[in-house]
Amino acid sequence: MSELLILGAGGHGKVVAEAARDGGDWRRIAFLDDRHPDLDHVLDWPVLGRCEDAADLRADFTHAAVAIGDAGLRLAWLERLAALGYRLDPIVHPSASISRSARLDAGVVVLAQAAINAGTIVGRGSIVNTGASVDHDCLLGEGVHVCPGARIAGEVRIGDGSWIGIGASVVQCLTIGRGVTVGAGAAVIADVADGLTVVGVPARELRSS
Ligand SMILES: CC(C)(COP(=O)(O)OP(=O)(O)OC[C@H]1O[C@@H](n2cnc3c(N)ncnc32)[C@H](O)[C@@H]1OP(=O)(O)O)[C@@H](O)C(=O)NCCC(=O)NCCS
Known part of the structure; x- marks a missing residue:
C-alpha cells in the first residue's frame, strides 16, 4: 500500500x-x-x-x-x-474508460465517466474532466484541460496548456495550438492558432475590445 x-x-x-x-x-x-x-x-x-x-x-x-x-x-x-x-502515477476514477492502447503520462487526472479511446496520448499534467471524451488517436500536450462534458473527436492535436471549455466539441483531425482557450459550449470546426480564445457555434476568435 x-x-x-x-x-x-x-x-x-x-x-x-x-x-x-x-x-x-x-x-x-x-x-x-x-x-x-x-x-x-x-x-x-x-x-x-x-x-x-x-x-x-x-x-x-x-x-x-x-x-x-x-x-x-x-x-x-x-x-x-x-x-x-x-x-x-495518473489518477483515474474507476468509472472512466481508458483504452488499453491509450497512454497517460505522469500527473494526468481522468475523472468520473470520462472516456479515452484507442491510440490517444494524454500528456503530462493534463486533466480529462468529468464526462469528457477524447476519441481515437488524439495527441494532448502537457497541461491540457478538457473540461467536463467536452467532446474531442478522433485524431485531434491539442497543444500544451490549452483549455477546452465545458461542453465544447472539437471535430476530427483538427490542430488546436498551445495556450488556446475554447469557450463553454463552442463547436470547433477549424484549426485554432496558438494563444487564441474561440467561442460560439461555429467557434470564432473572441477579440478583446
Ligand atoms: C471564453 C471565456 C473564457 C471568455 O471569458 P471572458 O474573457 O471573461 O469573456 P467575457 O465574459 O468578458 O465575454 C466577452 C464576450 O464573449 C461572449 N462569450 C463569453 N464566453 C462565451 C461562450 N462560451 N460562448 C459564446 N460567447 C461567449 C460574451 O457574451 C461577451 O460577449 P459581448 O461582448 O457581446 O457581451 C469564458 O466565457 C468561457 O466560456 N469559459 C469556459 C468556462 C468553463 O469551461 N469552465 C469549466 C471549468 S471546469
Missing part, C-alpha cells in the same frame, strides 16, 4: 482525492495547500501544510498528485515533485 499527497485542496482537489480513494488502494491520502494553517482539513482528509512542505514529507508519502487549475503552476509543481522522488 502507498501514500498519496495531493497539492491543492480546492474544489478540483476534492474531486481528485475522491477519484484517488475510489480508484486506488491508498494507506493514506492528505493535502498540501497554501491556505494552511487556516485550512486544516477537506472532506475526510487532513491538510498537512503548505505546498512547499512537500520536500519535508517525502519520507511519509510515496506518491503525489497536483490538483491546481493553473496549467503552468501544475506543471512546475509536477517537475519539482518528480525531482523530489515522488511517483506521479
Whole structure:
C-alpha cells in the first residue's frame, strides 16, 4: 500500500482525492495547500501544510498528485515533485474508460465517466474532466484541460496548456495550438492558432475590445 499527497485542496482537489480513494488502494491520502494553517482539513482528509512542505514529507508519502487549475503552476509543481522522488502515477476514477492502447503520462487526472479511446496520448499534467471524451488517436500536450462534458473527436492535436471549455466539441483531425482557450459550449470546426480564445457555434476568435 502507498501514500498519496495531493497539492491543492480546492474544489478540483476534492474531486481528485475522491477519484484517488475510489480508484486506488491508498494507506493514506492528505493535502498540501497554501491556505494552511487556516485550512486544516477537506472532506475526510487532513491538510498537512503548505505546498512547499512537500520536500519535508517525502519520507511519509510515496506518491503525489497536483490538483491546481493553473496549467503552468501544475506543471512546475509536477517537475519539482518528480525531482523530489515522488511517483506521479495518473489518477483515474474507476468509472472512466481508458483504452488499453491509450497512454497517460505522469500527473494526468481522468475523472468520473470520462472516456479515452484507442491510440490517444494524454500528456503530462493534463486533466480529462468529468464526462469528457477524447476519441481515437488524439495527441494532448502537457497541461491540457478538457473540461467536463467536452467532446474531442478522433485524431485531434491539442497543444500544451490549452483549455477546452465545458461542453465544447472539437471535430476530427483538427490542430488546436498551445495556450488556446475554447469557450463553454463552442463547436470547433477549424484549426485554432496558438494563444487564441474561440467561442460560439461555429467557434470564432473572441477579440478583446
Ligand atoms: C471564453 C471565456 C473564457 C471568455 O471569458 P471572458 O474573457 O471573461 O469573456 P467575457 O465574459 O468578458 O465575454 C466577452 C464576450 O464573449 C461572449 N462569450 C463569453 N464566453 C462565451 C461562450 N462560451 N460562448 C459564446 N460567447 C461567449 C460574451 O457574451 C461577451 O460577449 P459581448 O461582448 O457581446 O457581451 C469564458 O466565457 C468561457 O466560456 N469559459 C469556459 C468556462 C468553463 O469551461 N469552465 C469549466 C471549468 S471546469
